[in-house]
Amino acid sequence: MGTTQLETVPEPKYWHLRNVLGEALDSEFHVGEILPNERDLAARFGVARATLRQALEQLELEGRLQRRRGVGTTVAPPRLGVDVSTTHAGGPGASDDAWQPLDCTAAVPPAAVARLLGADASAEVHTIRRVRSTQGQCVAAELLYVPDASVPDLSAIDAPSGPARARSVLRELQRSGIEGQDRSVELGSARADDAKELDRLPGAPVLVVTTRYLAAGRTAAVSVATYRADTCRLTFGDAGEVEISEEPARAAS
Amino acid sequence: MGTTQLETVPEPKYWHLRNVLGEALDSEFHVGEILPNERDLAARFGVARATLRQALEQLELEGRLQRRRGVGTTVAPPRLGVDVSTTHAGGPGASDDAWQPLDCTAAVPPAAVARLLGADASAEVHTIRRVRSTQGQCVAAELLYVPDASVPDLSAIDAPSGPARARSVLRELQRSGIEGQDRSVELGSARADDAKELDRLPGAPVLVVTTRYLAAGRTAAVSVATYRADTCRLTFGDAGEVEISEEPARAAS
DNA sequence: GAGTGGTCTAGACCACAGC
DNA sequence: CTGTGGTCTAGACCACTCT
Numbered sequence: 148m149g150t151t152q153l154e155t156v157p158e159p160k161y162w163h164l165r166n167v168l169g170e171a172l173d174s175e176f177h178v179g180e181i182l183p184n185e186r187d188l189a190a191r192f193g194v195a196r197a198t199l200r201q202a203l204e205q206l207e208l209e210g211r212l213q214r215r216r217g218v219g220t221t222v223a224p225p226r227l228g229v230d231v232s233t234t235h236a237g238g239p240g241a242s243d244d245a246w247q248p249l250d251c252t253a254a255v256p257p258a259a260v261a262r263l264l265g266a267d268a269s270a271e272v273h274t275i276r277r278v279r280s281t282q283g284q285c286v287a288a289e290l291l292y293v294p295d296a297s298v299p300d301l302s303a304i305d306a307p308s309g310p311a312r313a314r315s316v317l318r319e320l321q322r323s324g325i326e327g328q329d330r331s332v333e334l335g336s337a338r339a340d341d342a343k344e345l346d347r348l349p350g351a352p353v354l355v356v357t358t359r360y361l362a363a364g365r366t367a368a369v370s371v372a373t374y375r376a377d378t379c380r381l382t383f384g385d386a387g388e389v390e391i392s393e394e395p396a397r398a399a400s
Numbered sequence: 401m402g403t404t405q406l407e408t409v410p411e412p413k414y415w416h417l418r419n420v421l422g423e424a425l426d427s428e429f430h431v432g433e434i435l436p437n438e439r440d441l442a443a444r445f446g447v448a449r450a451t452l453r454q455a456l457e458q459l460e461l462e463g464r465l466q467r468r469r470g471v472g473t474t475v476a477p478p479r480l481g482v483d484v485s486t487t488h489a490g491g492p493g494a495s496d497d498a499w500q501p502l503d504c505t506a507a508v509p510p511a512a513v514a515r516l517l518g519a520d521a522s523a524e525v526h527t528i529r530r531v532r533s534t535q536g537q538c539v540a541a542e543l544l545y546v547p548d549a550s551v552p553d554l555s556a557i558d559a560p561s562g563p564a565r566a567r568s569v570l571r572e573l574q575r576s577g578i579e580g581q582d583r584s585v586e587l588g589s590a591r592a593d594d595a596k597e598l599d600r601l602p603g604a605p606v607l608v609v610t611t612r613y614l615a616a617g618r619t620a621a622v623s624v625a626t627y628r629a630d631t632c633r634l635t636f637g638d639a640g641e642v643e644i645s646e647e648p649a650r651a652a653s
Numbered sequence: 654g655a656g657t658g659g660t661c662t663a664g665a666c667c668a669c670a671g672c
Numbered sequence: 673c674t675g676t677g678g679t680c681t682a683g684a685c686c687a688c689t690c691t
Binding site: 329 | 412414415418458461462463479481580581582583584585586587588589602603605607629630632633634635636637
């Protein structure tokens with residue numbers, strides 16, 4: 148009949164758009180270039196703006212686009228490889244890492260963290276807030292929970308809070324001898340405070356890295372670090388130097 | 401004045417909804433329970449369905465809800481801890497893993513994979529498709545790229561494709577002696593074929609684990625595995641047995 | 654102020670599961 | 673068949689950045 152093989156797999160418009168735009172990014176755009184605005188793009192493809200936005204959201208999730216309110220949509224650079232390997236990091240306070248402590252307070256940890264610490268759900272622990280920067284970019288925000296038992300020699304004379312306090316706790320934690328750690332990675336969405344540090348809107352996709360630091364057979368500390376999922380690629384082992392990408396190489400136009 | 405401190409931080413409706421629904425999930429629902437349908441929920445909260453859906457999408461992304469077309473929205477169980485640690489896996493063909501080979505063909509790998517393999521971008525390699533199941537659930541789909549040089553003794557008499565061929569290649573790869581591996585994890589969206597294996601729609605969020613297998617100082621094989629981001633928590637080290645969750649413990653109703 | 658992306662609305666129709 | 677979530681539309685207004 149007249150219909151060759153229609154009606155099979157009616158691909159969603161936004162998915163088709165994603166593919167078309169993705170190919171256009173490969174062949175017709177270079178990193179940093181500004182795309183036409185959403186209203187123009189939607190009109191050009193003959194779809195509603197909401198549909199066009201669905202496609203852009205996909206591409207942003209995949210780290211291929213960057214969108215900033217009031218500015219525009221640009222072609223994103225390849226994702227940064229961020230090393231989170233066990234062997235490289237000497238512990239939560241190793242001297243050469245790119246973490247910067249912001250604050251340290253005493254607070255009751257979330258129930259899930261308390262469970263990992265094996266402590267009372269209502270007991271206060273040292274709670275350190277840090278951010279990690281790589282190449283001038285803030286890529287992660289972390290909350291590090293350290294029970295008092297893990298830093299027995301902490302001087303009570305030091306400042307009760309602030310970056311100086313954080314450094315004291317980290318130093319003592321290092322001194323107590325971290326023997327090992329285990330990690331897990333999962334997808335999450337940025338809470339309001341994390342989003343602020345990461346310069347994203349609340350709800351932005353993040354990779355949540357939960358680390359348990361072990362000392363003397365016990366859990367000495369627990370860290371919950373949120374990495375920007377759009378711009379980061381977490382590396383384990385020595386693959387950090389190699390460029391790994393899901394997409395085919397971009398042809399220069 | 402009359403205004404106490406209004407106009408500050410007008411939280412988006414969908415974000416507020418996410419929080420309200422999240423708390424409701426903690427206190428009023430148990431795993432597997434069916435939520436009211438989207439139209440009812442939207443009406444109940446006095447918002448448009450699209451706005452309500454934005455909140456549900458967030459919660460689904462965080463692994464707290466499961467939505468199935470034609471069925472409804474249910475409360476998701478805690479994420480499965482899936483071990484992807486270096487020490488545990490003896491290589492891509494270890495006997496006790498839960499991977500199931502589906503097929504094996506000769507194909508030209510994506511440019512990014514060819515770069516990792518250090519081979520010609522146009523050279524064909526053995527391309528094995530596998531899926532990983534845990535507790536009856538298919539949690540990952542993988543493409544494993546093996547250059548011919550890594551399996552020199554592969555019998556040309558075996559079937560040229562299919563699961564049997566895949567097992568032959570895996571066996572030979574094991575025999576060649578894998579010495580190490582390095583990995584990276586990043587966020588991606590499921591391609592059409594992966595989505596089918598994972599029982600998701602195209603574009604569903606996935607954690608892409610790229611592994612480089614090393615033998616004799618060279619890259620012997622490259623694997624690109626996509627894990628369901630909504631249901632999986634990737635674990636490294638021996639944290640697999642511990643329940644790690646970003647959310648506070650659910651109170652039984 | 655002009656222009657951008659972000660949020661929100663109130664509808665419509667479609668694809669799919671289960672009866 | 674009914675009911676569900678998935679897609680799509682054509683608007684509106686808001687928050688933000690830059691000039």
